[in-house]
Amino acid sequence: MSANIQRLDKVLSNSGYGTRKEVKKIIKQGSVMVNNSVVLDVGTKVDPETDIIEVAGRILDYKANIYIMLNKPSGVLSTTYDKTETTVIDLLYGEYSHRDLFPVGRLDIDTEGLVLLTDDGQLAHRLLSPKNMVPKLYYVEVNGRLDEQDVSAFNAGICLGDFTTLSSELEILQAGDKSTALVKIYEGKFHQIKRMMQARNKEVVYLKRLSIGPLELDEDLDLGQWRELTCE
Numbered sequence: 001m002s003a004n005i006q007r008l009d010k011v012l013s014n015s016g017y018g019t020r021k022e023v024k025k026i027i028k029q030g031s032v033m034v035n036n037s038v039v040l041d042v043g044t045k046v047d048p049e050t051d052i053i054e055v056a057g058r059i060l061d062y063k064a065n066i067y068i069m070l071n072k073p074s075g076v077l078s079t080t081y082d083k084t085e086t087t088v089i090d091l092l093y094g095e096y097s098h099r100d101l102f103p104v105g106r107l108d109i110d111t112e113g114l115v116l117l118t119d120d121g122q123l124a125h126r127l128l129s130p131k132n133m134v135p136k137l138y139y140v141e142v143n144g145r146l147d148e149q150d151v152s153a154f155n156a157g158i159c160l161g162d163f164t165t166l167s168s169e170l171e172i173l174q175a176g177d178k179s180t181a182l183v184k185i186y187e188g189k190f191h192q193i194k195r196m197m198q199a200r201n202k203e204v205v206y207l208k209r210l211s212i213g214p215l216e217l218d219e220d221l222d223l224g225q226w227r228e229l230t231c232e
């Protein structure tokens with residue numbers, strides 16, 4: 001593991017102990033110990049991965065990055081801030097306001113399901129980079145009868161005017177005047193599944209993301225609920 005040397009006041013602030021000004025006060029009061037010694041210098045350099053930092057007798061549980069799985073409801077924007085609409089960050093009710101969390105990729109406002117929130121830019125880049133072709137699985141309900149021709153068209157790639165989609169997988173669950181299916185796509189263009197269905201003369205009436213790569217939506221999370229991801 002490479003060293004991760006940072007200022008003590010920054011580490012405490014990033015760990016939710018308050019603003020830089022507030023944590024400086026805590027340090028100067030003598031409430032912070034590093035490796036069993038009280039530290040009064042706010043600029044002391046520490047490695048939060050290996051040094052034992054105690055604040056008022058409690059050992060700091062340092063997290064270099066935060067990863068949150070959210071079950072996004074319809075009506076919520078996949079952005080960090082909006083003047084009028086509720087955003088995915090608003091659903092955390094300030095819990096991680098000391099971290100710069102953002103959603104990895106976007107779901108439409110009326111799409112439900114898995115959103116990953118993190119402050120890990122490198123992971124976000126890896127998941128979003130088109131060259132990595134990370135699969136995203138959706139459950140979809142459409143008006144119209146899905147059939148084998150639709151399956152073949154999704155597989156072949158669908159021309160959407162400005163681009164042709166990569167080969168994707170359509171698994172029909174139920175076919176009728178209304179149909180349900182699972183769709184796996186390997187890219188994430190604007191309104192992609194709605195536009196693919198539209199190209200097949202079907203209208204999406206419900207869309208939910210179930211997984212991103214190996215990360216599956218936890219079925220125990222109700223709409224609007226979230227949980228921090230475990231190491232696994």
Ligand code: URA
Nearest residue numbers: 108111191192193194
């Ligand atoms: N495809 C869509 O059309 N909308 C989404 O939100 C996600 C994928």
